[in-house]
Amino acid sequence: MTELATRTMPLPSLDVAAVRADFPILTRQVHGRPLVYLDNAATSQTPRQVIEVFADYYGRYNANIHRGLHTLADEATAAFEETREHVRRFLNAAESREIVFTRGTTEAINLVANAWGRANLVAGDEVLVSRMEHHSNIVPWQLLARELGVVIKVIPVDDRGVLDLAAYGELFTDRTRLVAVNHVSNAFGTINPVREMAAMAHDAGAMILVDGAQAAPHQAIDVRAIDADFYAFSAHKVYGPTGAGVLYGKASLFEAMPPWQGGGEMIETVSFEEPTTFAGIPHKFEAGTPAIAEVIALGEALAWVERTGIEAIGAWEGRLLAHATAGVSRIDGLRILGTAPDKAGVLSFVVDGAHAQDIGLLIDQLGVAIRTGHHCAQPLLAQFGVDATCRASFAAYNTLEEVDILVDGLHRVIGMLR
Numbered sequence: 001m002t003e004l005a006t007r008t009m010p011l012p013s014l015d016v017a018a019v020r021a022d023f024p025i026l027t028r029q030v031h032g033r034p035l036v037y038l039d040n041a042a043t044s045q046t047p048r049q050v051i052e053v054f055a056d057y058y059g060r061y062n063a064n065i066h067r068g069l070h071t072l073a074d075e076a077t078a079a080f081e082e083t084r085e086h087v088r089r090f091l092n093a094a095e096s097r098e099i100v101f102t103r104g105t106t107e108a109i110n111l112v113a114n115a116w117g118r119a120n121l122v123a124g125d126e127v128l129v130s131r132m133e134h135h136s137n138i139v140p141w142q143l144l145a146r147e148l149g150v151v152i153k154v155i156p157v158d159d160r161g162v163l164d165l166a167a168y169g170e171l172f173t174d175r176t177r178l179v180a181v182n183h184v185s186n187a188f189g190t191i192n193p194v195r196e197m198a199a200m201a202h203d204a205g206a207m208i209l210v211d212g213a214q215a216a217p218h219q220a221i222d223v224r225a226i227d228a229d230f231y232a233f234s235a236h237k238v239y240g241p242t243g244a245g246v247l248y249g250k251a252s253l254f255e256a257m258p259p260w261q262g263g264g265e266m267i268e269t270v271s272f273e274e275p276t277t278f279a280g281i282p283h284k285f286e287a288g289t290p291a292i293a294e295v296i297a298l299g300e301a302l303a304w305v306e307r308t309g310i311e312a313i314g315a316w317e318g319r320l321l322a323h324a325t326a327g328v329s330r331i332d333g334l335r336i337l338g339t340a341p342d343k344a345g346v347l348s349f350v351v352d353g354a355h356a357q358d359i360g361l362l363i364d365q366l367g368v369a370i371r372t373g374h375h376c377a378q379p380l381l382a383q384f385g386v387d388a389t390c391r392a393s394f395a396a397y398n399t400l401e402e403v404d405i406l407v408d409g410l411h412r413v414i415g416m417l418r
């Protein structure tokens, strides 16, 4: 984009009052105060349109999909498969058969580790994983390492919480088979240059899996521009329900992979006399009855994001983050962890003389929900010498006033704890 085009383009705007009106939960009180929900990196709240889709499914066309020949089964199948096409558009994938529905990001990564990993990795092969990964993008690889003798190498992180790309480049050898990295860190909010990382992986003859659990809610995703081989996200972090998620994989890779779980839906014919044959992709990877209502509701969540505008959401969260960062920086003895120049709406911090857990418990009394703990990223926190942080994370419906309530609340509870 030219500089001129950037300057003359209107900033995408967001009508926060209208956004808030879509979320019934935001009217509730906690300990007699209005809820200030700042735990969006753990799970986001759900707009009424998504809740209605859920109720509509169970109230009108609940039926198992794919095998039925009756009207309800047809309607449920159509809605389920339309969501697959919707997710394809959302990720800019080439074909809808590159979209596999899972229970979430964790199951998507385990699918790759088990189906792709077991078929393609042997002892001595190397998988590169960054120090800032969520446990769900570490442990599946460690399980494989234990069983197959695969070697895990760790991409280092500097003291701002930024991946060291030069060191990353040095880690490649002729045994490197896969890079597994998050697009956005859930613990610190760092946005990683996954496009560049994919190019480096491919130059070295390796594949790349991108954990997009924290990216999908905040920025437009284009799996083809990234050139990701696999890309995963969860519905419940992008204004959808729990229990559904997505694994994108390039068609050629999916086709060459054996199934992971066996069961109904994923077969062509089953026999005791002849070899059982499998369905084509994506159904080969969707054994058993999927989370039908949850997947259909995910489609509505993506529609909600598209109507609101992902650029507008990302820009608004950037304002909230800047306001919160400025506010907490005035608190004595507070240290922000994760100071990367490129960050999504996550603010992680520790405070001298006050335990993260105590801060979290006390600020809950003021109606403010933040997360405290290791955020499923113990290796990253260990590097910074802490075992827990406080984390405030922002979504489209948060306001500058809520950030002020957080900052005032922190002043109060830290004062009580010292």
Ligand SMILES: *Cc1c(COP(=O)(O)O)cnc(C)c1O
Pocket: 041, 042, 103, 104, 105, 106, 107, 134, 136, 137, 182, 184, 185, 186, 211, 212, 213, 214, 234
């Ligand atoms: C939440 C999260 C996961 C795990 O997602 P689930 O929905 O719990 O499966 C993985 N990676 C990142 C970066 C996350 O934020």
